[in-house]
Amino acid sequence: MSDEMEEIISDFLIETEELIQDLDQKFIELEADKENQDIINDIFRSVHTIKGASGFLGFTQMVQLNHAAENVLKKIKEKEIVLTAQVMDVILETFDMSKVLLEHIKAKDGAQEDLTGIIKKLEEIYSTVKPKEVAHDEITRELPDLEGEIAAEEAKEAMVAEGAVESETIGHGAAGEETEEDASKQQIGEILVSDGKVTERDVHEALKVQNMIMDSIDTGEVPRVGEILTKIEKTSKDDVKKAVVRQGGQPEKEKAQTEQTIRVEVERLDNVLNLVGELVLARNRVMRVGTNLESKYPDNHDIAELSEANAFINLITTDLQLAVMKTRMQPVKKVFNRFPRMVRDLARAMNKEVELKLVGEETELDKSIIEEIGDPLVHLIRNSIDHGVEMPKDREQKGKPIKGTVKLSAYQEGNNIVLSIEDDGKGIDVERLREKILEKELASEEELDRQSQRELLEYIFLPGFSTAKQVTDVSGRGVGMDVVKTNISKLNGTIYIETEQDVGTTFLIKLPLTLAIIQALMVGVGDEVYAIPLSSVVETVRLERKDIKTVRGQETVFLRDEVVPIHRLAKKFFITSASSEEALKVYMVVVLLGDKKFGIIVDKLFGQEEVVIKPIEGYSGSTEGLAGATITGDGKVVLILDPAAMF
Amino acid sequence: MEAFTATEGVLQLVTFTLGSEEYAIDILRVQEINRMSSITMVPNSPQYVEGVINLRGKVIPVINLRKKFEIPEKESDSSSRIMILEIRGATIGIIVDSVSEVLRVASNIVEPPPPMSTNIAADFIKGIAKLEDRLIILLDIDKLISNSEESGFF
Incomplete structure (x- = not known):
């Protein structure tokens, strides 16, 4: 397969994936607001777009499936089929199948799925329409195969020609754009005629063919004039390609406006981020040298100038870092999108009524966090629906609204993003x-008597812990909550629970805005230097020995009316240090x-220093209380502590 | 000798010393040889892990072969080296007393390790090359770092 083809297919995959993702979301919206014609459209x-693009690329099964779905949707649009929950189920099932097919295309395994069941279901729904429509139905039902064949053949030949306008073909497909397409048909013919590649008659013929196809297919993808001309061997595909390029040379206004984003490979962004990380380290080093020089030669004019330049570099680096970070930020919407569907399915499966509220979908998080946070959230939401929300009749008895609410919200809090999953x-x-x-x-x-409720709730996150009396296939197997906690800790995040009997439970997840570069407090123990992530540091206090009291074998400090347990880093790490029990004054x-x-x-x-978190090669345990390492200005390795895993 | 690259019956080895013994590793497994640099201790790691170093922006663990082989420890000096190896995808460093030379030996002079010949667990030994006036222990570096039960590392 040619590279060009590969590229087109990969674009198709990305776009279709996004479309299907959106479809789930839209359907849930539609279910809540059945009359909304905009959503249906x-x-x-x-x-239609998925079908068109798949047909064009020769993915026959995808075409068949989406064609059947399209027929039903059309009737829904025309209000001839009532959108019941059953109909919804079937359509959602269709999209699930589309996802499966998409995976096959992605894997290039050429596997076929058995579509007869689902298509039959769609057709059954379709056949509930008034009888006069049936005749029409039969015509359209014949089409997918035919279309698939044409497309399969043409995909090979005409792909080259289409490449240049592929965004137009794949990206749209709305009825409203037909006029625009007409204009371009005229043009492609005109260009070819003026080039002397084809005669005007040929173009007319091709247009006639196209019109015929257009009349018989009311919803399908219409072959382009260029393709037809190539097909009837009136011109070569190279000529068409040239013409198409020229046609594209007259930019459409609309297109110019929409071209405001570009797709960039993640690898490239990661690369830029790594380089910025190195730059930050180098800057730290230069800054350090500058400061040293300044204190050594306070009156040197050149050094003063160097310091000025340093300050400037410092500023730019910080801005650059921020800018690169921003390129990697994605709205949590990307993760949240899949939940309405999930909640709907779960609630239906459990005969519960649950409404999912999404708040703060536009909140942005680093891409790597977005990727990792999905699974923990899925688990927590399942948990809320399965264990949290009661059966409707129980809710009625308790005087609660029959419909339970699960609220998923995201918001920024300082340098952290907080995600909360709240159920009533x-x-x-x-x-x-x-x-x-x-x-x-x-x-x-x-x-247990000594522990607060908050501490008791922490036990839920221990491996193998589950309070569900019965194991359901949704949750309650005791695997999960500990995985949730581990996954969140891996992201330098924390999770805790708030709960009140019969009022509800809230899971709060606190995550750093980004993973790679963090602010850290550099501390020294013995000869060693360690970095503590500043996000978890509240303050530093100088203690005298008499401030430290031992309560039940645990050293504690009374800090502004609060008893704070203390841990000695030297002891934990077996380092000989000055901050031993005998020291008169220590830092905390x-x-x-x-x-x-x-x-x-x-x-x-x-x-305080800005550090770039680097993994330690071959080091796997966060159990040791290390989050990674960083390289300081002088080229030394400094370990970054992970207080969450340490004590 | 599948762990060693033999071209027409010739093995290319990098030899180094630990105490009075001479060892060798397949040359293709050695990425580079560095002088000692400042090593950051990693708390609670296996005792033979000396710490981590900065290898041009990469943080890699360094293993003290003397500790690993239970040879009495010795302060590092000007001839001490860190050999950077690639073991199962991870880059790691090993501290050796000194690096001697690159050697080409015929693979037929390598004999299987005699039982209990040294104080190194025989697992790490791939064979022994008998040269005119010396014996060289060929190490199987993949086995060197395979104790997955050790906490944290590998």
Whole structure:
């Protein structure tokens, strides 16, 4: 297969994937607002586009499927079929099948799916229309195969010619654009005639053929004049291609306006980000040298100038870094989009009534976080619907609205993004949770008495922990919550739970805006230097020995009416240090994770630095309390601590 | 000798010393040989992991072969080297006393390791090359770093 073809198919895959994703979303919207003609039109257009493009590229099964769906949609559009939940189910199933087919195309495995079942279902729905429509139905039903054949053949031959206007062909397909297409038909013929490649008669003939096809296919993709001319061997595809290029040379106003985004390979962006990371490190180094020089030769004019230039470079680097970060930011909408469908399906499967509210979909997160956060969210939402929201009759008894609500929101909070999953269900039964903890011997009764509700809820995230009395196929197997927590920790995020019996449960996930570059507090222990992510640092305090009290074997500090447990980094890492128990004065870094607050005792505080997180080759355990390493201005490796995994 | 690249019965080896013994690694597995640089200790890692170093912007672990082979430790000096190897996709460094030479030996002079010949677990030894006046231990570096039960690393 030629590269050009590959490229076109990959464009097709990306676009179709996006379209199908949107379709799910739109359908859920439609279900809530059945009369909305705009949504129906949108959906219809998308399906039509998918069908057209697949037909063109010769993906016959895709055409058959979407054609059948299109027929039904058309009737919905014309209000001849009522959009019931059953109809919705079938159509959604169609899109699922489309996804499967798309995967086959992507994998190039040439596998075929059995479409008879789903197409039959679609046709059954279609046949509920008034009888006079049936005749029409039969004609159209014949078409997919025919179209597929034409397309398969033509895809090979005419692809080259189409390449230049492929965005037009694949991207649109709305009825409103027919006039525009007419204009271009005229043009392609004219260009070819003026080039002396074809006669005017040929063009007329081709147009006639095209019109014939157009009349018989009311919804299908109409072959282009260039293709027909090539097909009837009146001209070569090269000539058509040239003509098409020339045709494209007269830019359409509309097109110029829409070309405001370009697709860039992620790899390239990653590359730029890496380079910026290196630049940040180099800048740190230059800055350090500059500062040293300045203090050594305070009156040197050249050095003063160097410092000025340094300050400027500093500024630009920061801006550049921010700009590169922004190119990688994507709205959480991308993840949220799949949930309405999921919630609908789950609620239907469990006979519950659930409304999903999405808030702050436009909030942006780094691409890598967007990719990783989907699965944990799926799990939490399932959890809310399965364990949180009660059955309708239970809700009625409790005097709650029959329809349960799950609210998924995203918002920015300082340098973090907070995602919350809130349900108005039965809440977590803390008493049962206690029993369960005791039953599983995860803690003694005495220990539990000492713990706050928040701490008790933390047990939910332990591996193998599940409070569901029955295991359903949705959730409750005890795998999951610990995975959710691990996945979020991997992203340098934290998760905690708020719950109130019969009022509801909220899961709060706090994530950093970006992964690669973070602000860190550099601390010293013995001869070693460590970086603590600033996002979890609340403050630093200088302590005297008498401030440290031991409570039940745990060293603690009374900090502004709050008891804060402390940990000695030197002890944890087996380093000989000045901050041993005997030291009179030590520094404490106060860390807040979720609402867990504790102090880390260190020898020295070096200040704040921007560090680039680098993985350690061959190092896999975050269990050791390390989030990675970074390289400082002087070229040394400094380890970045992961307080969440450390104590 | 599948772990070694033999061209027409000739093995190309990089030899190095640890204490009084001479070792060799297939030349194609050695990326580069560096002087000692500042090593950052990694807490709670296996004892033979000396720490991590900065290899042109990459952070890689460094293994002290003396510790790994349970040879008494020795302060690094001007002849100490870090050999950068590629082991199962990961770049790692090993600290050796000194790097001697690049050697071409005929593969037929390599004999299987005799039982209990050294204090290195025989697992790491691929064979022993017998030269006129010396013996060289050929290491199987893939086996060197395979203890997956060790926490954190590998």
